Amino acid sequence: MTRNLTCIVCPRGCEMTVLLDENKKFLSAEGNACPRGLSYAESECTAPVRSLASTVLTESGKLLPVKSASPIPKGKLFDAMREIRVALAPDTLCVGDVVLADLAGTGVALVATANAADL
Amino acid sequence: MTDVLIIGAGVVGGLLARELSLYELSVALVEKEDDVAMGATRANSAIVHAGFDAKEGSLKALLNVKGSEMMEQTAKELGVPYKRNGSIVVGFSEEDRAHLEELLARGVKNGVKGLAILDREELLKVEPGIGDTVTCALYAPTGAIVCPYDLAISAIGCAMDNGAELYVDFPVERIEAIDGGYRVYSGERVLEARTVINCAGVYADKIAAMVGDESFTVFARRGEYMLLDKECGGVCRTTVFRTPTKMGKGILVSPTVDGNLLLGPTAENIDDKGDTKTTPAGLASVARSANEQVKGIPGGKSITSFAGLRAVGSTGDFIINSPRAGFYNVAGIESPGLSASPAIATYVADMLRRDGVTLTPKAGATRVRESMHAFRHMTVEQKNEVIRRDPSYAKIVCRCEGVTEGEILAAIRTNPRPRDLDGVKRRTRAQMGRCQGGFCSPTVVELLAREMGVPFEAVTKSGGGSYINVGRTKGADAQ
């Protein structure tokens, strides 16, 4: 069986056709312009992940932009948001510093994307 | 007991409050909305009509011509921009021309100065922007433009400086005659006054009925407008009307005192007196007519569209009377109501005097109010002097209109105080430019919240349930 996918790895947005076996296991893909598309297709058909960006409050009440250090399972996005909603970050954090070490049990850290002092 | 209570804080009630505040009287002004200038005053053509439209001998004609003569001085006293740009009524046919001749004759009888019928050639010298099919026009050099809500806000501010009291969110629900005056109810709030003056716009018939006067009705005539970007403000110099019909003066094309171009209004009688929505057909008809009258109006330059309601009285004339002792109607003030408003104020003051109200000039009371727009008209040196004393005047909040934080804070702190985004907009022009508040409204919300001492999410667009944000995204109190 086949499945159509739009690659989200880069702004090019390649339209791919993915071939799956009878157990919906990834076999191959075409339409991707680069190898990263291929690994995206495989991951998307196996265990889809997404990057998450949001904000957390700092201790002084500022709003610090944050992101997941790497993509997390798609199904965990809203769990992660629940943790992010009540998280509190020190005002000393810089870009890349960890805000939450293990976002919603995914093992992925939530990191600052700006220096809190510059806000 | 207050001496005089005025119902309705529009331009008519406002200028009347200011007039009466000059005398030894206690004056209260009540308004059903959360700000002043919220009815017909908020959205109309912003024109000071020369006075050739109204039927000779009518109150409209008398007060239009007189008001038009008074307006320049009134605007100057109140620090409100006024521009005598002249107006023309364009005709497209011989039939129109005959109609214009009638208007001319009527204008002459009404005492309007300088009227003339111009052929296309002469007209082009006055207004090069006229449409290609225009053949003739009635030219009224005394026609002018003024901002109606600016006028009302400043007049009410002036009245308050003179001691008048403003009660907003005060919809009058009941009026009771009491010994020596009236008791006016709004929910839990009650005010007593010796004299009550009904300036309630489209609701004036309801107010009159509260004291048993059912001699007239007021209906709402909706007018839809489009406001164009300032880059279109130079398309025409004069206010360009078309030959009128019985539904009104038709669509006009006019520069505004702030440099935009205003197109409209439509004229549609409606049942719901709060219905200020625009319609696709209405806006299309505005654009169509405007383009016949004036050429070179660029497409796609509308920055906002809106509708206003004119308070049209059932008698065909302004209804200014006293149906019972101590109660006055100032009703049916449709066009040329704005033009007439300064004259209405003195006319009503004269009525009170005739009816035995003592009008003794109050020491220290003034007709003059410092302009809210002073900063923007200053020289560089003057601006820098202000900035040295208060650096917030160097902080631009609204990029499109160049409005500074200092001006916004001053407006928030000056009577009548705005309590929402639209209130700040009407006073300062912040959010009124081409991006319509896209960039600055969050900052204005912040300034309002800080100045009023309320949470960010408590600030509204225009009072009531017009909330802007529903709550915080983060923290313990996040939704």
Add this chain to the structure above:
Amino acid sequence: MKSTVDLLIIGGGPAGMSAAVAAYDAGVRDILILERDAHLGGILQQCIHGGFGLHRFGEELTGPEYAGRYAAMVKEREIPYLCNTMVMHLDENRRVTAMNEEYGLFTIDARAVILAMGCRERPKGALGIAGTRPAGIFTAGTAQKYVNMKGYMPGREVVILGSGDIGLIMARRMTLEGATVKAVCELLPYSGGLARNIEQCLNDFDIPLYLSHTVTEIHGKERVTGVTVAAVDENRRPKSETARFIPCDTLLLSCGLIPENELTKEAGVPLDRVTGGAIVDQNRETAVAGIFSCGNVLHVHDLVDYVSEEAALAGNSAARYLRGESEKKIAVGLKTDGRVRYTVPTHVTEAKDVTVYFRVSDVFRDARVEVRLGDEVLLSRKKLKLAPGEMETVTLKKEWLDKADGKELSFAIVTA
């Protein structure tokens, strides 16, 4: 405050910062950036989502990270900048009047000026949607500012008009922050946003995208209570029989960006009717000598990476201008066929390899981009898909330009 500067840059967003860095690296030392916001970074500060920087930095960054990298480059070089400073006027002699709290109103005469003011969103008024004017109508960018910078939710039940990238991004942001996005309506038969944003911002959350649909009426007196949505015909006119009411408390508008060229006009710089930005040559120099333009104030870009690239070009050009250098002068006009909506630059004045950015007017599949000199086809490049939402580029070769001196090169999209 000093009264003269070699290079004055108006705007400290991605374009202004990149231009400043490039000019500095090309030897200009007397630079001043004027930024109206409290920080460098421009609109990127509120674009907290990822997706930036793949071209420029080879990795995926969020807006604040991307802006932060450039801000760091500006600071490393100690390039002077003033924040909270609004440029009020610019004239054709490159005299700039600006205002801030520290200096009040002040003027600076610049030997060269780079315009990098960015763009703004098309407001509701420009769309002519009928109905009431309640609270709850926001441009997507304003909503983004409330959510990402202020920490407030503009509403709970959202309809979005326009499928530009900011609208798509906000559909996801609002959803993640707890709102329900009920529909995204797009007037055109295709989305102007990136395909990957439709995928990860709408499809991921089962948000329906209605193509060839528009909002015909806004309801609600105080706050939005709903919108009427209708399909449109091929002339983009609503089909009344398809109208339906969608209850919501919020309408977000993502209906296009308009370059902010008020200062540009003041300086007498002629603008391109299609882009709304200045008419520029390959150096991004406008028709007014010494005034350059780059980034979204010149033409709306799809990716910030290209903004940086273009701004660096403008910065380098300004440096060369300040040194009084110029290459062999030629005059080549770039003409478009309508399918190619515009080109930047609009004309070429030097014989060297020149990259031309352009956008197309519609979605074209299996098409060819052609560059012709008269009847001669200089370039014919096959493209599987061309879409209005994406910027395209071709590079004109020096020898073509030499040959075309005094003539025009025409850009066309050819389909089978």
